[in-house]
Amino acid sequence: MKRGWWEGQAEALGRALALLRTAPLVTAVVTLVLATALALPAAMAWLGAGVTQWFGRQGTEPQITAFFRQKLAREEALAVVQRWREDEAVARVVFVPREEALARLRQTDLGAAIETLPDNPLPDAMTLVPRRHAPPEVARLQQRLAEETGVEAVQVDTAWVERVHGLARAGTMVAAALAAWFALGMLAQTYLAIRLQLVAAAQEIAVLRALGATDGYIGRPFRWLGWLQGLFAGCVGAALWGGLIAWLAPPFDELARLYGLGGFAPFPLWTGALVLVAAGAVLGALGAEISLRQFFRASP
Amino acid sequence: MIRCEKLAKIYPGPVAALVDLDLTIPAGQFLLVCGHSGAGKTTLFRLIAGLETPTSGTVSVNEHDVARLGRGGLPYYRRRFGLVLADAPLLPQRTVAENVALPLLIAGVPRRQAFERVALALERVGLAGRAHELPPTLSGGEQQRAAIARAVVHRPSVVIADEPTAQLDHDSAKEVVRLLRAFHAAGVTMIIATHDEALFSSVAQRRIVLAHGRLVEDAR
Numbered sequence: 001m002k003r004g005w006w007e008g009q010a011e012a013l014g015r016a017l018a019l020l021r022t023a024p025l026v027t028a029v030v031t032l033v034l035a036t037a038l039a040l041p042a043a044m045a046w047l048g049a050g051v052t053q054w055f056g057r058q059g060t061e062p063q064i065t066a067f068f069r070q071k072l073a074r075e076e077a078l079a080v081v082q083r084w085r086e087d088e089a090v091a092r093v094v095f096v097p098r099e100e101a102l103a104r105l106r107q108t109d110l111g112a113a114i115e116t117l118p119d120n121p122l123p124d125a126m127t128l129v130p131r132r133h134a135p136p137e138v139a140r141l142q143q144r145l146a147e148e149t150g151v152e153a154v155q156v157d158t159a160w161v162e163r164v165h166g167l168a169r170a171g172t173m174v175a176a177a178l179a180a181w182f183a184l185g186m187l188a189q190t191y192l193a194i195r196l197q198l199v200a201a202a203q204e205i206a207v208l209r210a211l212g213a214t215d216g217y218i219g220r221p222f223r224w225l226g227w228l229q230g231l232f233a234g235c236v237g238a239a240l241w242g243g244l245i246a247w248l249a250p251p252f253d254e255l256a257r258l259y260g261l262g263g264f265a266p267f268p269l270w271t272g273a274l275v276l277v278a279a280g281a282v283l284g285a286l287g288a289e290i291s292l293r294q295f296f297r298a299s300p
Numbered sequence: 301m302i303r304c305e306k307l308a309k310i311y312p313g314p315v316a317a318l319v320d321l322d323l324t325i326p327a328g329q330f331l332l333v334c335g336h337s338g339a340g341k342t343t344l345f346r347l348i349a350g351l352e353t354p355t356s357g358t359v360s361v362n363e364h365d366v367a368r369l370g371r372g373g374l375p376y377y378r379r380r381f382g383l384v385l386a387d388a389p390l391l392p393q394r395t396v397a398e399n400v401a402l403p404l405l406i407a408g409v410p411r412r413q414a415f416e417r418v419a420l421a422l423e424r425v426g427l428a429g430r431a432h433e434l435p436p437t438l439s440g441g442e443q444q445r446a447a448i449a450r451a452v453v454h455r456p457s458v459v460i461a462d463e464p465t466a467q468l469d470h471d472s473a474k475e476v477v478r479l480l481r482a483f484h485a486a487g488v489t490m491i492i493a494t495h496d497e498a499l500f501s502s503v504a505q506r507r508i509v510l511a512h513g514r515l516v517e518d519a520r
Contacts, residue, residue: 004410210383211379211403213406217375
């Protein structure tokens with residue numbers, strides 16, 4: 001009678017735990033190194049996400065201003081405003097009457113110069129906030145507004161929008177590059193740890209081979225070992241990250257409140273912790289697999 | 301039946317461990333392989349057991365060429381053998397019972413069933429009381445008997461033993477021979493390398509002598 005898959009896996013898991021217990025100090029150090037490799041980019045991602053969120057709250061949403069023709073009747077201008085309020089590409093529309101625009105201008109440095117003019121030179125205007133902030137979407141809206149009847153000119157600070165988007169893109173890329181870099185580091189570390197275990201178990205492996213063990217049988221405990229090391233590292237990494245965030249969060253939160261930006265909580269702690277544990281386990285298993293394949297290829 | 305044809309193994313150096321060896325071992329034979337150290341006995345055993353690949357020539361079992369088995373088939377081929385070889389020692393960090401159970405667990409026998417068979421094998425070699433001890437705590441003779449238990453526990457068709465009585469006192473050596481004779485009587489092919497031919501004279505059916513990797517004597 002053949003034994004079941006579960007029994008084989010349980011036996012291999014037992015061997016993996018025994019391997020971890022044989023050198024507890026090495027296990028602890030490897031776990032700590034892997035945990036740091038996981039926690040650092042996670043902390044960077046948390047900070048990056050928080051700062052990006054700040055930008056989002058700091059009025060970085062693009063505004064398009066459409067100036068109506070001087071001679072356009074107020075009713076016609078208001079009809080255009082109403083039509084744009086119903087447009088699904090637009091989040092908000094504010095009508096700025098020429099009198100209000102003049103009043104605002106008087107409060108600026110140009111106030112004295114304005115007083116010398118016989119009439120109000122400013123037209124009625126409306127400001128629009130697009131629903132989607134991506135530069136191509138904003139440009140499309142700008143084009144449609146320019147073609148609108150009664151609109152004389154359209155002005156949009158696309159440079160600012162592109163700057164913000166560029167910053168966000170760069171931040172995301174830096175976080176992704178860091179995560180990839182550290183993931184690679186973790187893979188290399190797991191590869192090395194499993195490789196050392198394989199070298200230490202060379203005699204046992206030779207005996208198992210002589211007795212008819214397949215590569216699958218020989219590798220099973222080491223696959224578990226990689227997975228377990230990654231999992232432990234993920235748990236420790238999550239704890240480290242949680243501690244770091246708990247320490248960093250209050251000053252950032254206070255800073256955010258001082259600027260009237262609400263709090264500083266880019267994503268929930270438990271989400272990050274779960275991602276770290278899962279990433280640790282997956283990277284650990286992957287590192288072990290690469291190490292095993294290379295070992296078996298080198299020792300046929 | 302095991303057949304070696306023009307079998308040669310040359311190690312880097314170059315060192316010719318085995319040169320154009322032709323040998324046929326019928327099933328159920330008790331074969332004694334003699335020769336000085338370095339004569340090529342261990343190399344021959346490793347080639348027959350599929351632990352090494354020949355430089356040239358073939359090893360075939362029941363007309364199947366071992367070289368054609370490939371990486372996937374070799375482990376299953378090796379399970380036909382019971383090995384008492386210096387490079388397949390008992391694992392010092394596993395108990396005697398765990399060591400003896402290895403061929404069964406590798407073959408996929410359920411754990412409980414495997415350890416029932418281990419208990420029987422250990423009883424047969426007189427080590428029932430030492431099952432849960434680690435090999436380094438056993439005497440040389442006990443370790444050799446444990447290795448024999450591991451070699452036969454999965455009921456192989458061939459047992460290959462390299463100097464199974466070396467470094468044993470006379471009584472322990474006679475006990476090992478008695479065990480090997482008992483397994484041979486059960487139909488197992490025995491291929492034994494020894495320097496002590498007299499010890500096996502009553503049981504061996506054939507004796508070959510190797511010298512410098514060549515077969516120089518074949519007596520039945």
